[in-house]
Amino acid sequence: xxxxxxxxxxxxxxxxxxxxxxxxxxxxxxxxxxxxxxxxxxxxxxxxxxxxxxxxxxxxxxxxxxxxxxxxxxxxxxxxxxxxxxxxxxxxxxxxxxxxxxxxxxxxxxxxxxxxxxxxxxxxxxxxxxxxxxxxxxxxxxxxxxxxxxxxxxxxxxxxxxxxxxxxxxxxxxxxxxxxxxxxxxxxxxxxxxxxxxxxxxxxxxxxxxxxxxxxxxxxxxxxxxxxxxxxxxxxxxxxxxxxxxxxxxxxxxxxxxxx
Numbered sequence: 001x002x003x004x005x006x007x008x009x010x011x012x013x014x015x016x017x018x019x020x021x022x023x024x025x026x027x028x029x030x031x032x033x034x035x036x037x038x039x040x041x042x043x044x045x046x047x048x049x050x051x052x053x054x055x056x057x058x059x060x061x062x063x064x065x066x067x068x069x070x071x072x073x074x075x076x077x078x079x080x081x082x083x084x085x086x087x088x089x090x091x092x093x094x095x096x097x098x099x100x101x102x103x104x105x106x107x108x109x110x111x112x113x114x115x116x117x118x119x120x121x122x123x124x125x126x127x128x129x130x131x132x133x134x135x136x137x138x139x140x141x142x143x144x145x146x147x148x149x150x151x152x153x154x155x156x157x158x159x160x161x162x163x164x165x166x167x168x169x170x171x172x173x174x175x176x177x178x179x180x181x182x183x184x185x186x187x188x189x190x191x192x193x194x195x196x197x198x199x200x201x202x203x204x205x206x207x208x209x210x211x212x213x214x215x216x217x218x219x220x221x222x223x224x225x226x227x228x229x230x231x232x233x234x235x236x237x238x239x240x241x242x243x244x245x246x247x248x249x250x251x252x253x254x255x256x257x258x259x260x
């Protein structure tokens with residue numbers, strides 16, 4: 001007996017217990033599977049339970065359309081201080097904290113930081129480092145907003161434009177207050193070479209994001225058990241004593257850690 005003898009609702013129930021990626025693949029099996037794969041009952045299982053507190057349901061004709069929209073493009077929320085997205089493979093939540101959501105030391109002093117618009121940014125403003133000796137950036141987020149029982153990682157997302165002064169390690173850290181903490185030293189400037197690179201030689205350097213062309217560095221990872229914990233994210237370089245410029249900050253992204 002094949003699947004074709006089962007009611008479409010039964011097929012939809014089976015599909016809803018797989019993953020979004022599996023549903024897309026299985027929709028190619030037959031017309032019955034393709035029809036079942038369009039069902040709201042299937043895609044409702046892949047949407048976060050609080051999704052309609054983030055985005056109005058009336059904006060989308062179906063739950064599949066809502067899922068695909070949120071997995072294809074980030075949605076700007078909270079007065080443009082965050083973006084929200086769903087992981088296309090799993091449906092897990094992804095957030096990015098915009099520069100305006102972060103605490104940047106001297107960030108409101110025009111001699112040190114410049115706020116401007118970039119067409120390639122998802123946010124209305126990015127923060128451009130003009131000239132500082134003391135680099136310190138912090139962000140916070142409640143982990144309850146993330147998908148529960150999920151391994152997450154935080155990523156610094158940025159560009160370097162005519163960068164100078166980044167010849168000392170930059171400290172990146174992720175801390176769950178009262179619990180897990182991780183700290184690492186990295187090299188922010190992917191182009192630093194020669195004698196200037198002596199202090200950062202061998203340290204992790206940024207990768208180019210396939211999705212949007214920005215650079216990113218993993219700050220650390222943590223397991224989200226679904227509790228209401230405060231997460232603190234930090235970017236610090238205050239010991240080198242060099243004046244730094246050329247960092248353009250897009251934000252800090254918190255997304256599910258990909259399995260190797």
